[in-house]
Amino acid sequence: MDAIDKVLFCLPEYERRALSDFFASGIERKKVSELRLRADMPLSVTYAGRNVSVFCGRELVLGTAALGGVVSRLCEESVHTYGSTIKEGYITLADGLRAGVCGRARSEGGHVLAVREITSVCVRIPHALPRVGDELMGVIYEKRRVHSALIYSPPGVGKTTLVRALAARLGGEGVRRRVAVVDSRGEIYMREMFAHTLCDFLDGYPKGTGMEIATRTLSPELVVCDEIGEGEVEAVLAAQNTGVPLIATAHGESFASLTARSGMKKLCEAGVFRFFIGLCRADGEEKFSFDIKDMRRGLL
Amino acid sequence: MRLAGAFVMFLFFTFLGVYAGGREKKRLAECEAFLSLFEYIKNQIIFFLTPTKVIYGSFSNDVLEECGFLPALRSHENDAVYHGIWQSALNSSAGALHLTEKQRELVADFGDCIGKTNGEIQANSFDYYIAELKAEIEREKSEGTKNVKLYRTLGLAAGACAAILII
Numbered sequence: 001m002d003a004i005d006k007v008l009f010c011l012p013e014y015e016r017r018a019l020s021d022f023f024a025s026g027i028e029r030k031k032v033s034e035l036r037l038r039a040d041m042p043l044s045v046t047y048a049g050r051n052v053s054v055f056c057g058r059e060l061v062l063g064t065a066a067l068g069g070v071v072s073r074l075c076e077e078s079v080h081t082y083g084s085t086i087k088e089g090y091i092t093l094a095d096g097l098r099a100g101v102c103g104r105a106r107s108e109g110g111h112v113l114a115v116r117e118i119t120s121v122c123v124r125i126p127h128a129l130p131r132v133g134d135e136l137m138g139v140i141y142e143k144r145r146v147h148s149a150l151i152y153s154p155p156g157v158g159k160t161t162l163v164r165a166l167a168a169r170l171g172g173e174g175v176r177r178r179v180a181v182v183d184s185r186g187e188i189y190m191r192e193m194f195a196h197t198l199c200d201f202l203d204g205y206p207k208g209t210g211m212e213i214a215t216r217t218l219s220p221e222l223v224v225c226d227e228i229g230e231g232e233v234e235a236v237l238a239a240q241n242t243g244v245p246l247i248a249t250a251h252g253e254s255f256a257s258l259t260a261r262s263g264m265k266k267l268c269e270a271g272v273f274r275f276f277i278g279l280c281r282a283d284g285e286e287k288f289s290f291d292i293k294d295m296r297r298g299l300l
Numbered sequence: 301m302r303l304a305g306a307f308v309m310f311l312f313f314t315f316l317g318v319y320a321g322g323r324e325k326k327r328l329a330e331c332e333a334f335l336s337l338f339e340y341i342k343n344q345i346i347f348f349l350t351p352t353k354v355i356y357g358s359f360s361n362d363v364l365e366e367c368g369f370l371p372a373l374r375s376h377e378n379d380a381v382y383h384g385i386w387q388s389a390l391n392s393s394a395g396a397l398h399l400t401e402k403q404r405e406l407v408a409d410f411g412d413c414i415g416k417t418n419g420e421i422q423a424n425s426f427d428y429y430i431a432e433l434k435a436e437i438e439r440e441k442s443e444g445t446k447n448v449k450l451y452r453t454l455g456l457a458a459g460a461c462a463a464i465l466i467i
Contacts, residue, residue, distance in 0.1 A: 001380045001381075006381060009380075009381040010381065010383070068416075072383070072415065072416045073382075073383040075415065076351060076352060076353055076383065076415070077352045077353075077382060077383050077385070077414060077415030077416065078350075078351040078352040078353070079415055079416060079417055079418060080345050080346075080349050080415060080417075080418060080419040080422060081349050081350070081351045081352075081415075083349070083418050083419060114418060114420075
């Protein structure tokens with residue numbers, strides 16, 4: 001059962017059948033990146049980079065109660081377990097499957113206290129593409145040494161897919177390395193890719209704490225962390241002092257926009273990362289193109 | 301021959317009375333078993349936020365084991381898709397349970413609340429169903445004792461009547 005089937009089983013009977021028919025109608029599953037469900041609005045699938053509505057005589061629309069049921073089933077009837085992450089806007093499921101959620105929240109003092117009704121669910125379908133980082137391996141892995149790199153792109157381009165592939169290769173092929181993966185949202189780990197690697201996963205740890213624990217207690221040869229932000233700058237700087245290379249990702253459209261953020265500028269100036277790698281991918285394509293900036297030599 | 305028939309009839313009705321009384325006792329035991337399961341689930345969810353699918357693995361109760369309810373709940377721990385397990389476990393063990401219709405509904409409704417909402421709302425629902433089940437247990441205890449005696453007496457009396465009629 002793949003990730004899409006897993007999500008389909010969480011849908012009500014009618015919608016499940018309609019979507020099963022949709023996926024059986026010549027759709028390439030590996031090009032499906034998202035499934036979006038909205039209360040009382042049309043359900044859509046992001047296929048080959050385009051948002052496609054699904055028709056079954058009429059547009060598929062889920063009611064609020066039905067969407068609540070889907071969330072409950074996605075959480076394996078353990079909504080209480082996911083309470084804290086739902087407040088932060090996501091649910092992490094097994095095997096790298098993640099659902100972004102939003103709805104009507106009760107807030108106080110700038111903090112979300114509870115989400116009382118979920119109105120949108122965006123299920124991101126993870127893809128195991130182990131060879132997707134091949135081109136980049138030649139850059140960050142040199143003379144049996146891994147160099148620190150920050151991979152940036154706008155959301156949805158494939159940073160997590162790429163960093164997953166790099167972690168799996170560095171921890172599982174050739175001279176296998178002890179890789180500590182700080183997987184705060186449980187998005188990176190996929191059993192099929194990491195079953196035979198030397199990767200340690202810090203699943204659910206806040207990124208800063210995870211990096212600190214990884215470097216202090218796991219003696220890693222490489223730390224991998226997805227989506228670092230301004231809040232993790234100090235932790236990254238501290239991790240750098242241990243001498244362990246770090247491969248991380250961050251949101252950013254260009255190097256200029258990335259370093260316009262004070263935290264990222266600080267990391268850049270401190271020389272934490274040797275490579276800044278901009279990521280692009282044409283809609284629906286598997287292959288990435290890279291815009292690599294070597295801080296020692298300038299743009300490659 | 302007639303005496304033997306009368307004796308068999310007497311034994312049959314007496315056994316029937318004892319059997320009916322036994323069902324009352326089993327019903328009470330099952331209610332108490334479900335009550336301890338309810339309270340265990342409530343603690344696991346409210347205090348430990350335990351994922352529903354792993355809650356049942358660490359709970360043991362002879363009554364619920366024997367009727368197959370707990371094994372049915374546990375059998376889904378490794379399912380890729382996990383939902384509707386409580387109801388299917390209840391349905392699969394329905395034949396072995398002795399609960400009244402109302403008690404069965406109460407157990408089913410409790411299961412409907414598990415994991416569907418956040419902890420606070422679940423806690424309120426759990427408290428309601430626990431209170432309801434406690435009331436059922438009290439009722440079973442007071443009525444059950446009377447019923448056990450009644451069924452036994454009826455069994456004996458019916459057996460005796462049947463025996464006298466045959467003789």
